Amino acid sequence: MTVNEGESLRLYKKALRYAESDPEVFLSTARRAAEAILLDLAMREAVGAKPTLESLLTVLTAKGVVPAKMVLAIRTIQNYGNFGSHALDGSGDEISAEDVQPCLNALTQLAAWYGRTSSSFAESEGSEALAAVQNTAGTSRLADSALIVVKALILGCGFDEVLARRNHRLVCVQLPWSDQLVREVAEGRLDLAIYNEQRLLNMIEEDGELAHRVASVGRLGHSMGGRNFYLLAARGGRWGGATAEEFLADPTGAEIAVPRYSDMFANLLTAFATDEAGLRERGVRILDVPHHLGLELFHLNRDVLAVGGQNLRMHARDEDDYFELLNSDMLPAPAQARLRSAAANVLIANRAWLSSIGFRPNDLFRELMRRFHDMGADVDRFEATVEELIAHASFPLQSTRSSRERLVRHVLFESYRLGDP
Numbered sequence: 001m002t003v004n005e006g007e008s009l010r011l012y013k014k015a016l017r018y019a020e021s022d023p024e025v026f027l028s029t030a031r032r033a034a035e036a037i038l039l040d041l042a043m044r045e046a047v048g049a050k051p052t053l054e055s056l057l058t059v060l061t062a063k064g065v066v067p068a069k070m071v072l073a074i075r076t077i078q079n080y081g082n083f084g085s086h087a088l089d090g091s092g093d094e095i096s097a098e099d100v101q102p103c104l105n106a107l108t109q110l111a112a113w114y115g116r117t118s119s120s121f122a123e124s125e126g127s128e129a130l131a132a133v134q135n136t137a138g139t140s141r142l143a144d145s146a147l148i149v150v151k152a153l154i155l156g157c158g159f160d161e162v163l164a165r166r167n168h169r170l171v172c173v174q175l176p177w178s179d180q181l182v183r184e185v186a187e188g189r190l191d192l193a194i195y196n197e198q199r200l201l202n203m204i205e206e207d208g209e210l211a212h213r214v215a216s217v218g219r220l221g222h223s224m225g226g227r228n229f230y231l232l233a234a235r236g237g238r239w240g241g242a243t244a245e246e247f248l249a250d251p252t253g254a255e256i257a258v259p260r261y262s263d264m265f266a267n268l269l270t271a272f273a274t275d276e277a278g279l280r281e282r283g284v285r286i287l288d289v290p291h292h293l294g295l296e297l298f299h300l301n302r303d304v305l306a307v308g309g310q311n312l313r314m315h316a317r318d319e320d321d322y323f324e325l326l327n328s329d330m331l332p333a334p335a336q337a338r339l340r341s342a343a344a345n346v347l348i349a350n351r352a353w354l355s356s357i358g359f360r361p362n363d364l365f366r367e368l369m370r371r372f373h374d375m376g377a378d379v380d381r382f383e384a385t386v387e388e389l390i391a392h393a394s395f396p397l398q399s400t401r402s403s404r405e406r407l408v409r410h411v412l413f414e415s416y417r418l419g420d421p
Contacts, residue, residue, distance in 0.1 A: 007036050007040075008033060008036040008037045008040055008114065009111075011029060011032050011033035011036050012033045012107065012111050012296075013294070013296045014029050014033075015029040015030045015032075015033050015107060016104075016296040017296070019097060019100060019104050020097045023084075023095045023096060023097050023099060023100045024084050024095050026084075026100055026103075026104070027080050027081050027083065027084025027085075027095070027100060027103060028081060028084050028085065030077050030080070030081060030103055030104075030107045031053065031077055031078065031080075031081030031084075033107065033111075034053060034074055034077045034078070034081075034107070034110060035051070035052070035053045035056065037110060037111075037114045038053060038056035038057060038060060038066075038074070039051055039056060041056075041060055041065055041066070041114075041117070042056055042059065042060060045060070045063065045065055053074070053078055053081075054078075057071065057074055057078075067113075069113075070109075070110060070113050072106075073106040073107075073109045073110045073113075074106075074110060076102060076103060076106035077103055077106050077107055077110065080100060080102070080103035080106075081103075083095075084100075108289075111289075112288055112289050115259075115289070116261075116288075138167055138168055138169060139168065139169050139171055140163050140168045140169070140170055140171070140191045140192065140353070140357070141171050141172075141173060141189070141190050141191045141192070142154065142159055142170060142171070142172050142173070142190070142191065142192045142193070143172075143173060143175045143181050143184070143190055143192070143193035143194070144172035144173055144174045144175065145174070145175070145177060145194070146174070146392065146393055146394035147177060147393070147394060148310070148389055148393045148394075148407070148408055148411045148412075149221075149223045149224075149345070149411060149415050150177070150194050150345070151388075151389055151392065151393050152385065152389060152411075152412055152415075152416065152418075153194055153220055153221075153345075153372065154172070154194070155375075155385050155388050155389070156371070156372040156375040156376070156385055157368040157369070157371055157372045158368070158371035158372075158375075159192070159368065161371070162364070162367050162368060162371070163357075166357050166358065166359070168357060173190070175190075175193075177195075179199060179203060181193040181195050181348075182195060182199075182200055182203055182210065182214060182348065185213075185214050185348050185349065185350050186209075186210050186213040186214050186350070187213075188213075188350055188352065188353070190350070191349060191350050191353040192347065192348070192349050192350075192353075193347075193348050194220060194345055194346070194347055194348075195345065195346065195348055196263060196342075196344070196345055196346075197216070197219060197341075197344040197345060197346045198266075198341065198342045198344070199263070200214075200216060200346060200348060212351070213350065213351055213352075214348050214349070214350065214351065215348065215349050215350075215351050215354060215361050216346045216347075216348055216361075217346070217347040217348065217349050217361045217364055217365045218346065218347055218361065218362070218364075218365030218369070219344055219345070219346050220345050220346060220347055220369075221344070221345060221415055221416055222340055222343040222344050222345070222415065223343045223345060223415055224310065224343065224411065224414045224415055225340075225343075225414045225415060225417075226328070226336075226339060226340025226341075226343040226344075227327070227328040227329065227336075227339075227340075227343075227414070228267070228310065228328070228339075228343050229264075229267040229268075229270075229271055229307070229327060229328045229339050230307070230313055230324045230326065230327040230328070231256070231268075231271070231305050231306070231307055231324065231325050231326035231327070232305065232306040232307070232308065232312065232313070232316055232322055232323075232324060232325070233305050233306075233322065233323060233324075233325040234298045234302045234303075234304075234321060234322055235320075235321055235322065235323060236302055236321065237298070237301075237302035237303045237304070238253075238302070238303035239254070239303070239305065239325050240323075242325065244325060244326045244330040247325055247326060248272075248326070251272075251282055251283065251284050252282065252283030252284075253283055254283070254284045254285070254305055255284075255285045255287055255301065255303065255304050255305065256268065256284060256285070256286055256287065256304075256305045256306070256307060257287040257289045257297050257304050257305065257306045257307070258286065258287070258288075258289065258306070258307035258308075259288065259289060260286060260288040263342065264307045264308065264309070265286075265307070266342065267307070267339055267342060268307050270335060270338050270339055270342060271326065271328075271331055271335060271339070272284075273335060287304065294308075294311070294312050294315055295312070295315055295316060295319065295322065298321075298322070305325065310407065310410070310411055311394075311395060311399075311407065314403070314406065314407045314410060315403075318403075328340075347364075347365065347368070349361070349364070372416075376416065376418040376419075382418060382419065386405065386408055386409065386412070386419075389408045389412075390404045390405055390408055393408065395407070
């Protein structure tokens with residue numbers, strides 16, 4: 001049986017859909033989701049165990065893979081799942097949505113921890129893939145990405161053609177979007193990467209040595225034109241009748257779901273013009289969630305507010321039940337300017353590599369940008385790039401081809417003014 005993060009997430013989302021409409025089915029699906037998470041962890045850690053929740057939990061706990069806090073959450077899910085199986089057999093009392101709330105909370109806690117753990121696995125696997133690429137003369141290593149904004153640049157700038165003119169072969173390595181990209185370039189394990197400009201500047205400020213090893217070749221544009229921040233709400237929830245002005249004036253009691261260690265969280269702080277302690281003082285609670293959760297968040301709590309990526313944003317726009325309580329356009333001009341600056345991405349390069357290949361940063365930047373804009377002006381090349389993104393970029397599970405294409409074209413237009421709005 002093959003289980004991966006996608007299957008675990010699918011079961012988790014399925015469980016959430018039944019939390020209110022059919023609590024008994026929710027309990028059985030919640031247990032299956034927990035089993036899928038544990039089996040995925042066992043496979044990644046090469047730990048042998050029977051594919052049952054009890055066996056997996058016993059072995060993974062003994063190996064120190066699952067912390068005590070998560071063991072408690074999994075036991076809660078297990079006990080409720082056992083109770084639910086009796087109800088499904090017709091031997092138990094009817095179960096209400098209120099009855100399963102502790103199991104729902106435990107499952108969400110487990111999913112959030114698993115999301116962070118999976119990100120750690122992705123970085124580890126990326127580092128292993130990078131180490132497998134030999135640092136030989138005539139080979140240049142570029143960080144690849146499944147993010148539409150970044151992947152579009154990798155496809156459209158013609159890195160392979162530009163480097164071929166310098167007798168270099170391009171090798172792309174799939175790596176997660178994180179500060180580790182800068183460190184890999186600094187250490188010479190990567191030659192080129194695209195990353196957030198503000199994060200790069202922050203890292204250089206914290207470690208001055210980075211500036212001697214990493215060069216900012218040039219700015220490549222702003223994600224979603226610098227208007228990528230939004231705060232999503234359910235029309236039927238607590239904030240359904242509030243305006244942006246009313247919410248900013250008194251956000252007391254707000255629960256905001258956002259990946260804590262992300263640029264999305266940084267944008268939230270920018271929108272409120274405060275830090276995390278300031279949010280607490282204003283009565284705002286942060287719910288740290290995996291980056292890949294979608295509208296299922298609102299099955300947990302209609303009053304919750306969500307900060308997410310453009311996938312979630314586009315999904316919500318197709319549903320009448322949700323609206324953007326707050327977004328970049330609703331904020332004061334200084335906040336909009338800060339958010340736009342925070343959305344800028346740059347091409348970074350290892351300085352020693354630049355010297356060895358004989359490229360001045362400005363010359364490399366101009367050549368890549370010329371090819372990118374030529375791609376946008378050539379209908380056939382642009383449409384081929386759209387098709388590549390539909391096939392290889394990151395999208396929500398079970399999304400349709402039409403929804404993927406709509407998202408790709410939307411992101412390309414908002415970020416680079418390519419194609420039609």
